[in-house]
Amino acid sequence: MSDRKTTPRAGSAAAPPSPAPEGRGGAAALPREALEIAAGYAFTGPALDLGALIWDGRCLPDAQIRLPLPMLNRHGLVAGATGTGRTRTLQLIAEQLSAQGVPVFLADVKGDLSGVSAPGVQGDKVRSRAAEVHQRWTATGFPAEFHALGGIGRGVPVRATVTSFGPVLLSKVLRLDRTQEQSLGLIFRYADTKGLELVDLKDLRAVVAFLTSDEGRTELESIGGLSTATAGVILRSLTAFEAQGTAGFFGEPEFDTGEFLRTAPDGRGVVSVLELSAVQDRPQLFSTFLMWLLADLFHDLPEVGDADRPKLVFFLDEAHLLFDGASKDFLDSITQTVRLIRSKGVGVFFVTQTPKDVPAEVLGRLGNRIQHALRAFTPDDQKALRATVRTFPNSAYDLEELLTGLGTGEAVVTVLSEKGAPTPVAATRLRAPESLMGPVEADALERAVTASALYGRYAQAVDRESAYERLRSGGGKGPDEMRGPRGAKGPDEMREGEPSVVEQVVGSAMFKSLARSVGTRIGREITRSLFGTARRRR
Numbered sequence: 174m175s176d177r178k179t180t181p182r183a184g185s186a187a188a189p190p191s192p193a194p195e196g197r198g199g200a201a202a203l204p205r206e207a208l209e210i211a212a213g214y215a216f217t218g219p220a221l222d223l224g225a226l227i228w229d230g231r232c233l234p235d236a237q238i239r240l241p242l243p244m245l246n247r248h249g250l251v252a253g254a255t256g257t258g259r260t261r262t263l264q265l266i267a268e269q270l271s272a273q274g275v276p277v278f279l280a281d282v283k284g285d286l287s288g289v290s291a292p293g294v295q296g297d298k299v300r301s302r303a304a305e306v307h308q309r310w311t312a313t314g315f316p317a318e319f320h321a322l323g324g325i326g327r328g329v330p331v332r333a334t335v336t337s338f339g340p341v342l343l344s345k346v347l348r349l350d351r352t353q354e355q356s357l358g359l360i361f362r363y364a365d366t367k368g369l370e371l372v373d374l375k376d377l378r379a380v381v382a383f384l385t386s387d388e389g390r391t392e393l394e395s396i397g398g399l400s401t402a403t404a405g406v407i408l409r410s411l412t413a414f415e416a417q418g419t420a421g422f423f424g425e426p427e428f429d430t431g432e433f434l435r436t437a438p439d440g441r442g443v444v445s446v447l448e449l450s451a452v453q454d455r456p457q458l459f460s461t462f463l464m465w466l467l468a469d470l471f472h473d474l475p476e477v478g479d480a481d482r483p484k485l486v487f488f489l490d491e492a493h494l495l496f497d498g499a500s501k502d503f504l505d506s507i508t509q510t511v512r513l514i515r516s517k518g519v520g521v522f523f524v525t526q527t528p529k530d531v532p533a534e535v536l537g538r539l540g541n542r543i544q545h546a547l548r549a550f551t552p553d554d555q556k557a558l559r560a561t562v563r564t565f566p567n568s569a570y571d572l573e574e575l576l577t578g579l580g581t582g583e584a585v586v587t588v589l590s591e592k593g594a595p596t597p598v599a600a601t602r603l604r605a606p607e608s609l610m611g612p613v614e615a616d617a618l619e620r621a622v623t624a625s626a627l628y629g630r631y632a633q634a635v636d637r638e639s640a641y642e643r644l645r646s647g648g649g650k651g652p653d654e655m656r657g658p659r660g661a662k663g664p665d666e667m668r669e670g671e672p673s674v675v676e677q678v679v680g681s682a683m684f685k686s687l688a689r690s691v692g693t694r695i696g697r698e699i700t701r702s703l704f705g706t707a708r709r710r711r
Contacts, residue, residue, distance in 0.1 A: 203228075203233060203235065203236055204228060204229065206228065206569050207226055207228040207229075207233055207236055208236075209569075209597065210226060210228070210236065210569070210597045210598075210599050211226055211233075211235075211236035211237070213590065213596040213597040213599075214236075214237065214238050214239050214596055214599065216239055216241050216590070216591050217591070218241060218242065218243065218481075218591055219241070219242040219243075219273060219481075219482070220239040220240055220241045220242055221239060221240040221242065221245075221266060221269040221270070221273075222237060222238075222239055222269065222308075222604060223238045223239060223240055223265070223266075223543070223586060223601055223603055223604065224237075224238055224306050224601045224602050224603040224604045225237060225238065225305065225306040225307065225601065225602050226238055226599050226600065226601060227583065227600040227601060227602055228600070232305050232306065232602045234305065234306050234307035235307075237307075238586055238599050238601045240266075240541060240588045241588070241589070241590065241591045242273060242275070242481070242482050242483075243479065243480065243481055243482060243483075243591065244540065244541065244588060244589040244590075244591070244593070245270070245275070245482075245483045245486050245520040245541070246479075246480070246483040246484075246486075246515050246518055246519060246520040247515060247520065247539075247540035247541060247589050247593075248511060248515065248520055248521045248522065248523075248538055248539045248540060248541070249520065249521075249522040249523075249539050249540065249541030249542065249543070249588075250522065250523050250524075250525075250528060250531065250536070250539045250541070250542050250543070250544075251263060251488075251522055251523075251524045251543045251545075252524070252525055252526060252527055252528055252530075252542075252543070252544050252545065252561075253526065253544060253545020253546055253547065253584065254526060254545065254546055254547055254548045255526070256581065257545035257546045257579070257581055257584075258545055258581045258582040258583075258584075258603070259524060259543075259545050260283070260285065260286070260490075261582065261603075261605075261606055261610060262543055262545070262584065262603060263279065263286070263488050263490070263522075263524060264286065264288075264289055264606040264608065264610065265603060265604055265605075265606045266486075266488075266522075267279060267289060267315075267444055267486075267488070268289065268313070268315055268606055268607055268608055270442055270483075270486055271315045271316065271441045271442040271443070271444050272315070272441060273442070273482065274436055274440050274441060274442050274482065275442040275482055275483055275484075275485070275486060276433060276434050276435060276436065276442040276443050276444075276445070276484070276485050276486075277442055277443075277444045277445065277485070277486050277487075277488070278433050278445045278447070278466070278485060278486070278487045278488065279444060279445065279446045279447065279488050279490075280447050280449055280459075280463055280488060280489055280490045280491075281446050281447060281448050281449060281450065281490070282449045282450065282453065282459075282490045282491045283450060283490075284448060284449075284450030284612060285611055285612050286446050286612075287317070287319060287446055287448070287612045287613045287618055288608055288609030288610060288611050288612055288613055289314075289315050289317055289444050289446065289606075289608045289609070290314050290315060290316075290317035290444070290446075290608070290609075290613060290621065291314045291608060291609040291613050291617070292312035292313055292314045292607070292608065292609065293312045293313070293605075293606060293607050293608050293609050293610060294312070294609065295310060295312060298605075299605045302582065302602075302604070302605045303604070303605055305602060306602055306603075306604055308604045308605065310604075310605060310607060311607055312607060312608075313607040313608060314608055314609070315441060315444050315608055316437035316439075316441055316442075316443050316444065317443065317444045317445070317446055317621070318432075318443055318444075318445050318446070318625055318627060319446050319448065319618060319621060319622050319625075320428075320445060320446065320447045320448065321447070321448050321451065322422050322447070322449065322451075322452055322458075322459060322462055323419075323421035323422035323423075323424075324421060324632070324634075325418075325421060325422075325451045325452060326448040326449075326450065326451035326452070327448060327615070327618050327619060327622055328446075328447070328448050328622055329622060329625055329627045329628050329631050329632065330421075330428075330631050330632060330634070331428040331447065331462075331466075331631075332421070332422060332423065332424050332425065332426065332427055332428055332631070332634070333422070333423060333427055333428065333462070333465055333469075334370075334371065334372045334373070334423065334424065334425060334427050334707075335371035335372060335373060335374060335376060335377050335423050336361075336364075336365075336370060336371040336372065336707050337427060337465075337469070337706055337707045338423065338465055338706060339361065339465075339468075339706035339707060340354065340357040340358040340360070340361045341354065341358070341502065341503060341506060341706075342461050342464060342465055342468075342706065343357065344357050344500070344503075345457060345461045345498075345499060345500075345503055346414065346419075346457050346458050346461045347407070347410045347411065347414055348410070348457070348498070349406075349407065349410060350500075351500050351501075351502070352403065353403055353406055353407060353410075354500060354502070355398070356398070356399045356400075356403045356404065356407065357407055359396045359397070359398060359399045360377075360380060360381060360384065360396070360399070360404070360407070362396075363380070363384070363392070363396050364377075364380050364640060369639075369640035369643060369644070370639045370640055371639070371640055372423075372424060372425055372636075372637070372639040372640075373420065373423045373424040373425075373636070373639070373641075374411060374414070374415050374419070374420050374423050375415075375420070375641045376639045376640035376641045377411060377640070378408065378411045378412065378415070378641075379640055379641040379644045379645065380640050380644065381404055381407055381408045381411065382408060383644050384396070384399075384404055385401055385404045385405055385408060417455065419455065419458060421634070422458065422462065424634055424635070424636065425634070425635045425636075425637065426630065426631055426634075426635055428631060430466055430469045430470050430473070431470075431473060432445070432627060433445045433466075433470070433485060434484060434485055447463075449490075456491065456494040456497075457494065457497070457498070459494075460489075460491070460492075460494040460495040461495070463489055463495070464495065464507065464510075465706060466487075467487065467510055467514065467519075467521065468510060468706045469706065470485070470514070470517070470519060471510055471513065471514050471517060471519075472706070474514075474517040474518065474519065475517070476516050476517060477516065477517065477518040478516055480518050483518050483519065483520045484517070484518035484519060485518070485519050485520070486519070486520040486521075486522065487519060487520065487521045487522070488522045488524055489521065489522065489523050489524060490524045491524070491525065492523035492524055492525040492530060492531060493525045493526070493530035493531075495507070496530070496531065496532055496535075504532055504534070504535075507532075507535060508532070508534045508535055508538070511535055511538045512538055522541075523535070523539065527547065527557045527560075527561055528544075528560070528561050528564050529557055529560050529561070536564065540588070540589040540593075540595075541587075541588040541589060542564075542565070542585075542586065542587050542588070543584045543585075543586050544561065544565075544576065544584055544585045544586075545579060545583070545584045546576060546577065546578070546579035546580070546581075546583070546584075547561060547576045547577060548577070549577050558573060558576060558577065559573065561576065562576070565585070565587060565598055566587060566595050566597075566598060568597070568598035569597075569598070570585075570598060570600060572585065572598070575600055579600070582602065582603050582605075583600065583601065583602050583603065584600075584601055584603060585598060585599070585600055585601070586598070586599045586600075586601045587599070
């Protein structure tokens with residue numbers, strides 16, 4: 174590595190270094206500036222080992238750069254240009270979290286993280302890196318579960334009901350504007366209060382179709398602020414969305430996100446890998462689905478405050494997709510979830526190319542930063558580089574020069590210390606992952622999926638009676654014969670000799686069961702969260 178990669182800031186190294194004690198094993202004394210940086214990472218409690226300090230073009234293995242385990246719930250950012258090693262950084266952190274008993278969730282957008290379950294291969298590059306950073310490298314596989322959205326891809330299917338997904342998140346994947354989002358919220362409220370359970374997309378489509386039909390027009394008029402035209406737009410959006418093959422993501426059995434909090438019999442945390450490569454062409458869908466996972470965890474987990482270790486660390490790859498085209502309400506909800514979920518013991522790491530991909534309100538909540546190399550080939554690149562430098566604390570390095578010269582597997586690091594204060598900025602040569610750096614063989618992956626205890630629980634989709642069936646049957650009538658609730662006795666009472674849709678629904682065993690499951694009396698609206706997602710009692 175050339176000296177250019179880690180040139181100290183002008184004036185920072187002008188004075189000769191002060192005398193310093195020898196490093197471990199009789200190593201030469203560290204330069205004063207390097208010693209000051211290293212002292213900021215000398216934690217006494219449990220920590221993850223990231224790598225060794227780079228100073229003045231040299232790797233100093235006696236100056237270890239670490240991340241305190243209790244600070245993982247303060248969230249983080251792993252950024253860098255394509256090919257700089259940020260995926261391997263995810264793998265490195267995931268391995269060490271698992272080894273210390275912390276479950277991990279990995280969003281595998283590129284399909285190359287399944288190797289975390291298999292021992293790595295010690296080639297020349299791995300051997301050289303381990304020697305440079307004083308790493309005792311041992312080929313190790315970690316306990317892993319593999320998942321796929323709706324069963325599209327290889328993994329245990331992860332599904333959500335439309336009811337629990339909620340109107341705010343669904344509006345994002347349907348690409349609705351703010352007015353249409355608010356209107357969808359009114360439709361959800363109508364379905365909630367009338368006991369029309371929304372399990373899959375055809376349930377929601379059936380409710381909207383009913384409200385826009387001649388039979389349901391009276392009901393539509395009872396929902397304030399919802400026009401026929403807007404309801405029609407929502408219905409067309411739903412139909413187009415379903416035509417893209419997305420119906421399998423919504424339905425039952427709904428995945429219990431508590432499955433992500435498990436540990437293996439040997440005490441190591443389970444690494445849950447959600448394969449997303451099969452849905453790369455639908456980025457808004459998978460990024461929004463990941464926010465549903467976070468929202469669902471937020472609902473269920475108790476407050477723990479500052480614990481000695483996180484309950485779960487969640488890595489959201491290609492994070493910029495989450496924010497592209499997002500409404501202000503959606504961004505506000507993300508910011509609030511990131512802020513509050515820390516107290517539930519969950520850490521969230523956003524993984525993307527540059528910090529500017531993450532809104533400032535969210536970026537300000539990310540206490541741990543690992544920044545790989547950036548490219549500055551164009552004026553826009555140079556602007557992004559300068560903006561990235563401004564997000565770091567004052568540093569002894571010339572960060573603009575450093576960030577464009579880092580090699581693969583090197584990064585600029587600053588984390589929160591055990592006291593919650595930012596550590597000094599440290600150019601770091603990162604350790605090598607001990608698991609396989611790449612995907613496992615397809616046959617091995619298939620065997621791991623089918624052998625999982627979760628496979629029998631979630632593999633087979635179930636289509637029980639819900640809103641679609643209730644509206645279609647109508648007590649033996651076809652869809653065209655359905656009648657909305659009207660008459661002198663009020664909107665929720667039947668006409669003489671003719672049961673209304675609502676009476677049929679609320680009198681059903683399905684609705685009574687639903688009312689009991691959400692802890693409400695019949696007719697009460699389902700309680701919803703920041704994202705409009707339904708709160709579930711497990």
